[in-house]
Amino acid sequence: MVSIDEVARLAGVSTATVSRALSGRGTVSEKTRRRVQEATEALGYVVSSRASSLASGRTRNVGVVVPFLDRWFFSTVLSGVSSALMRRGYDITLYNITADAAVRREVFADFLRRQRVDGVIAVSIELDEAETGQLLQLGLPVIAIGGPNPRLDTLTVDDHAVAQLATEHLLALGHRDIAHIGASPEFDMDFHIPTQRRAGFEKVLADAGIAPNPLYLEPADFTVDGGYRAAKQLLGRPGPRPTAIFAASDEMAIGAILAARDLGYRVPDDLSVIGIDGHELGDFFQLTTVDQFPLGQGERAAEALLTRLDDAAATQLDHAHLPFELVVRGTTARPASN
Known part of the structure; x- marks a missing residue:
């Protein structure tokens, strides 16, 4: 096994300088740092995590x-x-x-x-x-x-503000019959994020003078399959249907898009869909979203x-x-x- 002393000899510096150069702690010139790095690569030297931990008191x-x-x-x-x-x-x-x-x-x-x-x-x-x-x-x-x-x-x-932004986008386009796919109670756990997003959604509607339609609120489980099943309920039941769906996650929004297509709806001609997250598949589905990076x-x-x-x-x-x-x-x- 290659030792730090061998690296020091090849680089023409002290072992203390090698240690400083590799740990990033202490003052070492860029030229010296490069020389040490070249020596470690030439010799295949790897810093011992145990030795480093003993010397610094850190586990890294x-x-x-x-x-x-x-x-x-x-x-x-x-x-x-x-x-x-x-x-x-x-x-x-x-x-x-x-x-x-x-x-x-x-x-x-x-x-x-x-x-x-x-x-x-x-x-x-x-x-x-x-x-x-x-x-x-x-x-x-x-x-x-x-x-x-x-x-x-x-x-x-700010999940309340995130939901407001998504809902305001739909209102600005002229939608008034807007459905919301949120989370079922068993998934409304830490920090009650689904509840905050629903509250932001309902506040924007209230400010616009629109009363939330109970038939336009459907729970799911923050998955594509959950969004698919929720959208099937929203779009497949008798009576009035929404012109837009705000899903509390991108995965549920993607599920809603797939359900709409299976039911013969054209997105966005017949139905607009927006989600939250910034999912990596969002670009593939051309999904409008609020990206939280x-x-x-x-x-x-x-x-x-x-x-x-x-x-x-x-x-x-x-x-x-x-x-x-x-x-x-x-x-x-x-x-x-x-």
């Missing part, structure tokens, strides 16, 4: 706590976290909070206390007082995506944590708001009657 590992691993949104946020951390030479330990309460308790009471991570990122998990306290007792930087949590630094999307959410959370690790006195985030943006594509248009 970040714990990431997520509620789901099989949902597009969470996997995309994780991809952003991973990319930002890997650029700085950090690994990830993933903790999946399942529906099993005992597993959840074990994560906070045991796994995270083993001191194998330098910091923690919690993704869209509503932490109770005890769990928040357990995280703070670790004495490590903690960044939470989603909120509010007054005791933690959080990065939050999930990849960027993960990157920003990781960068905030790394800043805290580099400088314990760094300015705290407190409760920073994440950006979102209306992306108009081909699934929304003025209603046919107009």
Whole structure:
């Protein structure tokens, strides 16, 4: 196995300089850094994580706590976290909070206390007082995506405002008979995001003097299949039908598009559809959406944590708001009657 001393000899510098150049800590000229990098590549040298940990007191590992691993949104946020951390030479330990309460308790009471991570990122998990306290007792930087949590630094999307923006877009096109596909109660969990999005939807309608039609509200489970089944209900039952659907996620919106096509509706000629997220398939389906940049959410959370690790006195985030943006594509248009 190649040693750091061999790298130092080939690069013509001291072992301390090699250590500074590879860790990114300390002052090393760019010319010297390149020479060290060339030597490590020529020799195939890899920094020993154990030796690095002993020398710095760091594990160069970040714990990431997520509620789901099989949902597009969470996997995309994780991809952003991973990319930002890997650029700085950090690994990830993933903790999946399942529906099993005992597993959840074990994560906070045991796994995270083993001191194998330098910091923690919690993704869209509503932490109770005890769990928040357990995280703070670790004495490590903690960044939470989603909120509010007054005791933690959080990065939050205003879901009420996101839904308002989507609904205002449909109203601006001239739609008045607008249906909403939200979440069924069992999926309205952490931070009650579906409830906030429905509230934003209903507020815009109320401000426009439009009373929500109970027949135009359909629950689903934030999946393509759930959106498909909900749209089939909205469009297939007897009576008046909506001219537009606002789905609380892009995956449900895609399901609604597929259901409309199966029922003979032309999108957007007969029916407009808008979603929320910024799904990677949105461009393929030409889906109009409110993009909340999930990849960027993960990157920003990781960068905030790394800043805290580099400088314990760094300015705290407190409760920073994440950006979102209306992306108009081909699934929304003025209603046919107009």
